[in-house]
Amino acid sequence: MEKLGMNEIREKYLSFFESKGHLRLPSFSLVPKNDKSLLLINAGMAPLKPYFTGKEIPPRKRVTTCQKCIRTPDIERVGKTARHGTFFEMLGNFSFGDYFKKEAIPWAWEFVTKVLELPEDRLWVTIYENDDEAYDIWNKVVGLPPERIVRMGKEDNFWEIGTGPCGPCSEIYFDRGEEKGCGKPTCGVGCDCDRFIEFWNLVFTQFDKDSEGNYNSLPKPNIDTGMGLERMATIMQGVDSIFDVDVIRGITDYVGEMAGVKYGDDKKNDVSLRVITDHIRGVTFMISDGILPSNEGRGYVLRRILRRAARYGKLLGLDKPFLHNVVDVVVEHYSGAYPELIERKDYIKKVIKKEEERFKETIDQGLGILDEYINDLRSEGKTVLEGNKAFKLYDTYGFPIELTKEILNESGMTVDEVEYQKELEKQRLRARSSRKEDNALWEKDIYSTLKDIETKFVGYDSVKSDAKVLAIIKDNELVDSAEAGEEVNVILDMTPFYAESGGQVGDKGVIKNEDVFVNIKDCKKAGGNKFVHIGTVERGILSVGDTVEALIDEKNRLSTARNHTATHLLHSALRKFIGDHVHQAGSLVTPERLRFDFTHYQALTDEEIKTIENEVNEKIYENIDVSVDIMSHDEALKKGAMALFQEKYGDVVRVVNVSDYSKELCGGTHVDNTGNIGVFKIISESGVAAGIRRIEAVTGINAVKYMNEKEEIIANIGQILKVNEKDIVNRVTGMSQTIKDYEKQIEQLKSKIVSSTSERLINLAVDFNGVKFISAVLNDFDVDELKMMGDILKDKLKSAVLVFATIRNGKINFVGMATKDVVKFGINVGTIIKEVCQIAGGKGGGRPDMAQGVGNNLDKVNDALNASKMLVMEKLQIK
Structure with a gap:
């Protein structure tokens, strides 16, 4: 077999499955979208869950991806073993009710033997013990000898989480040779030694497990596979560790050069080099996807990984911030597959450097605490530091136990490592209990039972439409009708109502005919392409099958459209004057106002805010036409359209253009011309998280109202101070100086009193x-x-x-x-x-x-x- 690089393996895999009719999708963000069961994407199928459950319609029934992933349960083992890492890439091919085992298994065999050219006599597979169908395909269709097909139990070869879709799986192993084995007579597939390495798992989702524990056959089974890219590269390049494969080793060697050490010369240094290499990859991709260091959630995961890498740099003698410089090497090796890294590189480096500087201050505090502990031990005539204190240094101040031991040894002291390990285990148990297995991973709702219902959206071109009532939901139950006074969720076959998405709120309006009137206060999407109109029946009886007219509140829609187009102009203005690192990190568009969150590491100055506000207003006064083009996702990106971090896009996308000034992939509603916005006024700029800023603004009549309110406040202040409006600033300045003079006199008196006392x-x-x-x-x-x-x-x-x-x-x-x-x-x-x-x-x-x-x-x-x-x-x- 040829020694292929990681980038070559990735491309060969994706190209192979494209040739089998799969749609190649780019890696989804590490930030899960609409999935509270996960902090971070940790598997190739994780971002595709809505397609498997039917909550969303996939862009194609066959999909292939290379998904970036983060897993931290074994973070303490990273650097100490050859295979553990927090960041990895997962190759996968998926079928949403299309093909099944008879295609998936032969294709897997074709790829590993014909494309990668792995020797057939070194390949083994495992199957679920009762899966005779998979056995027959491996044996009779593929031609794998029976002795290299191993049946295993439910624990090893059956995938399920709680209730919902589940099924048997088949894993493919590579025999690395007898010399890599443990030498035991029982050594074989499944042994804990390093001889047989599993690299591809084929999951056959064919059952639906109910609450009674019954496994009911799915009418349309799915395929979900996962191949670890780093692990595959380890096999293809004939190396023993993921840190020895080409792309990763390039980063390791660079860190070694910075520290003046060589990988492989010293086991202790090798651990530090591996930790830094693994963690800087994860940190780079997490920040690229909009995650920033914080004290909770995924931001805490990022901070922990980043600081852990910095700590191990300290053990190598790298006392000054250095991780931000390693980003250049990560981007160099990964930008071919992830071109967005090039654009975001400077921003990523700034975020990392700022966090490194913060951490240096924290670890210096920890050194002061450790000095106190050492002085206390000396005064008490002791030489062993309590384990709970060593753990506090680790947990609060980021000290690895190795650093604590090293400093103690210099003073002829040691640490109670048994007690330290007990405290560490307590923390692990707390972490596990705080995030119990989410059995609601595949939880069904009332909308997922409506398999054949869809809504056609006509709201881009129309404010009203005739429609048929397809379903009525009351108190989370399907009903045939609803009477006056009852709150309902209504699904129509056609609607002009925009359903809440992309930060834009849903439309308001009415559903009516001669006999019934329903006041709609909101509209949301559910289960695929179902538009749920939320409101109250105010007159008559609404029944399934009724023909009605759906009308949106036009004034409300226009106000929302003004604010939405203004967010696009604001985004472009921020990137023009603040920097290309600015990316949307969240938004809210309502009829009353807009809220725009963006990536930036410091507060905007008053001058910057005014410049941005003026820029947006200039674009409004230029009366630029706003157009919408429908094109393929790839074509849109080639034409320079901006895509958002956490959004999922299909084959065909909408591109909203404001001339050459702004191009964004967007499904929202917009004005036809920027002049329709009227006026744009920023009302606040603030920080909402580490590295995330927020601008709130108003447009149109709401901007006029805001400015009128400000004028009234200024007039009232003038009356209180008994001056004209133009003299308010001078009067307040004078009063402020008087207060400062008094405060200075008070401080002088205090100083005299303190000195006298x-x-x-x-x-x-x-x-x-x-x-x-x-x-x-x-x-x-x-x-x-x-x-x-x-x-x-x-x-x-x-x-x-x-x-x-x-x-x-x-x-x-x-x-x-x-x-x-x-x-x-x-x-x-x-x-x-x-x-x-x-x-x-x-x-x-x-x-x-x-x-x-x-x-x-x-x-x-x-x-x-x-x-x-x-x-x-x-x-x-x-x-």
């Missing part, structure tokens, strides 16, 4: 062998003033321990400080304040030289301060 406190200092100790309750000062006083006293006393308390808002605030020379004697005010706060019924802590905390029991303030004195005497061995 510090002189008084010096006279109260107790001398412990040259170390001055002062404790006091100072209720006239806040915490910042106590710290200021502490700095003054430390400077004057040279060698001192200070503990202050102030009672405010029903709580005691404690502040502890110590000079650096005293810390060397073993004094740790972080520990002292912690105990002091506990006595007063609260919590506290901090560094050896500065700490603070809170107490809740006001009666214990003096007891707490007396305790601080005893603790200092104990540390200084004062009797």
